[in-house]
Amino acid sequence: LRSEALPGLPPLTGGMVGYLGYDVVRRLERLPSLATDDLQLPELVMLLATDLAALDHHEGTVTLIANAVNWDDSEERVDDAYDDAIARLDRMTAELATPSAPTVAVYQPVQPEFTRRRSVAEHCAAVEVAKEQIRAGEAFQVVVSQRFEMPMKGSHPLDVYRVLRATNPSPYMYLLRLADATTGEPFAIVGSSPEALVTVRDGRATTHPIAGTRWRGATEEEDVLLEKDLLVDEKERAEHVMLVDLGRNDLGRVCEPGSVRVHGFFRVERYSHVMHLVSTVTGLLRAGCNAFDAVVACFPAGTLSGAPKPRAMEIIEELEPTRRGLYGGIVGYLDFAGDADTAIAIRTALVRNGVAYVQAGGGIVADSDPLAEDAECLNKARAVLSAIATAGTLADPPMGTAGTLADPPSAATATATATDV
Numbered sequence: 203l204r205s206e207a208l209p210g211l212p213p214l215t216g217g218m219v220g221y222l223g224y225d226v227v228r229r230l231e232r233l234p235s236l237a238t239d240d241l242q243l244p245e246l247v248m249l250l251a252t253d254l255a256a257l258d259h260h261e262g263t264v265t266l267i268a269n270a271v272n273w274d275d276s277e278e279r280v281d282d283a284y285d286d287a288i289a290r291l292d293r294m295t296a297e298l299a300t301p302s303a304p305t306v307a308v309y310q311p312v313q314p315e316f317t318r319r320r321s322v323a324e325h326c327a328a329v330e331v332a333k334e335q336i337r338a339g340e341a342f343q344v345v346v347s348q349r350f351e352m353p354m355k356g357s358h359p360l361d362v363y364r365v366l367r368a369t370n371p372s373p374y375m376y377l378l379r380l381a382d383a384t385t386g387e388p389f390a391i392v393g394s395s396p397e398a399l400v401t402v403r404d405g406r407a408t409t410h411p412i413a414g415t416r417w418r419g420a421t422e423e424e425d426v427l428l429e430k431d432l433l434v435d436e437k438e439r440a441e442h443v444m445l446v447d448l449g450r451n452d453l454g455r456v457c458e459p460g461s462v463r464v465h466g467f468f469r470v471e472r473y474s475h476v477m478h479l480v481s482t483v484t485g486l487l488r489a490g491c492n493a494f495d496a497v498v499a500c501f502p503a504g505t506l507s508g509a510p511k512p513r514a515m516e517i518i519e520e521l522e523p524t525r526r527g528l529y530g531g532i533v534g535y536l537d538f539a540g541d542a543d544t545a546i547a548i549r550t551a552l553v554r555n556g557v558a559y560v561q562a563g564g565g566i567v568a569d570s571d572p573l574a575e576d577a578e579c580l581n582k583a584r585a586v587l588s589a590i591a592t593a594g595t596l597a598d599p600p601m602g603t604a605g606t607l608a609d610p611p612s613a614a615t616a617t618a619t620a621t622d623v
Contacts, residue, residue: 205269207539212256213403216269217537220248220378221391221547224530227502231512236519241559243389243527243552247380251535253290255298266294269538309365310595314587316560319349320523325579326572328521335517336568342444344508344517346575347529347563350583352590354556359390361593362551362558362586366394369592370474370585374398374545376533391533393550394585396473399532400453400500402493402542407453407485413445413505413565414438414479417581418472429470429477441565442468442479448504448511449483455499457485475585493542497532503546506530508565528552529561551586560586 208215226245227233252269270287272279318325325348332344363377372394381388397412416432419425432438446464453462462485471480487496507530508514534544551558562582564575 204540205538207404207541211267212254212258212265213541213543214251214254214256214535214537215267215539216252216254217250217535217539218248219251219535220246220380221528221533222246222248222497222501222531223528224502224506224526224547226531227515230498230501231515233515234519237522237525239525241524241527241552241554244382244384247383249380253294255294264298266291266298268294306599307364307596308599309592309597311369311588312591312595314352314584314591316350316352316587319351322573322576325576329566329570329572329575331521332517332566333568333570336566341514341517342509342567343441344514344521344566345506345530345563346518346521346566347506347526347561348522348576348579349524349529349559349561350587352558352560352587354553354558354590355594357590357593359392359551359553361596362392362553362589364596365589365592366392366586369589370394370549372396372473372549374533376545378533387554389552389554391528391547391550391552393533393545393547395533395545395548395550396471396478397503397505397546397548399503399534399544399546400496400542401544402487402496402540404541405487407457407487407493407496409449409453409483409500410480411442411445411449411483411503411505412471412478412480413442415564415578415582416477418475418477425472425477432470432477432479433468437567437569438479439468441567442481444509445504445565446481446483448509449481449500452500452504453483453485453496456487456491456495458488461486473585476581493536493540497536497542497544501532502530505565506546506548506563526561527559530563549582549586551590558586558590560590 223243223245252271254267256265256267268287268290270283272283328346332346335341359377367375374395376393378391398410400407400409414432416428419428450462462483465482465484467481469480471478504511528547528550531547532544533547536542551560560583562579564578566575
């Protein structure tokens with residue numbers, strides 16, 4: 203399926219939308235099979251999105267898009283495909299015309315109650331083994347992660363998303379309601395990821411390595427001091443440079459020679475609980491390479507594996523007791539126009555059978571402090587864990603007061619568009 207991008211429409215007008223789990227890498231690299239696959243999550247689920255409603259939060263407008271898909275590629279079906287798209291647009295427009303219930307709500311922040319997949323001592327022991335492997339010359343860095351589990355207690359994934367949007371806004375916010383194609387079992391993915399794996403727009407591929415972390419300060423002055431400390435930390439800087447180089451090498455596999463460039467080197471980006479060192483790497487895809495090639499070249503993110511990637515992933519398999527599943531994979535889309543936008547699945551919860559699974563990790567180098575690395579995992583996971591706990595407190599606001607959370611007004615202007623595929 204192929205359709206040229208149309209000016210004036212949102213970035214995504216149709217395509218494959220969903221996730222690729224970290225363990226897809228087993229189809230790209232020869233890895234040992236040591237970790238337990240306890241969650242049995244599908245390696246990937248991609249939906250063919252032909253009908254979309256794109257909400258412009260700034261303009262207060264909704265653009266409805268229906269793709270006229272000629273499934274059998276026959277000339278006889280062209281008109282039928284277009285008529286079918288128009289009919290679907292009419293149905294979507296009618297649904298939007300029906301007033302929806304108010305969605306304003308207030309919430310009470312609460313401390314999350316969660317369980318760890320392994321103890322502090324067990325995680326610290328894994329960090330020590332990773333350090334031994336690094337000192338032995340097996341790798342420069344290994345990302346060791348751990349999983350946290352938390353009962354939903356009636357919280358709905360949509361409410362978790364709403365709380366995340368208010369408390370931990372990030373470049374990538376998503377909520378996917380999916381099902382296992384084999385068993386039919388439903389599950390949801392909700393997250394607020396700060397980091398792209400790779401984006402492709404008009405033939406230009408971009409990746410944003412994030413490496414180097416500090417918690418947020420309690421005051422503005424403390425926040426500035428922590429930023430300065432992060433910027434001069436030799437360990438964090440060395441780790442970041444290594445992962446920027448890895449990003450350059452990944453893009454170099456699919457981009458025109460000499461076109462890969464680094465922009466915004468060593469800038470600090472702030473989020474609700476942590477701040478990170480971030481850089482941007484771009485390159486022009488060479489002839490014969492497409493957005494999927496760019497995703498494969500960069501997968502998995504070096505910031506979620508370590509370097510060099512193949513050996514780091516082998517060490518991860520030895521140190522982590524369970525397969526990562528969604529964590530460290532991607533959530534995003536590859537569209538009909540040949541573009542792509544993919545977020546690394548971090549700061550993300552997998553919700554299934556009333557339980558939320560949240561995983562977080564940190565890059566281990568030769569002089570890493572195991573307790574500090576454990577604390578970093580908790581800091582990274584806390585935004586999502588707290589959102590899950592807080593989602594259970596959503597309630598209607600008292601009469602005559604404004605709510606803390608509010609969805610965009612339902613009276614938004616709707617524009618309908620049909621595109622040919």
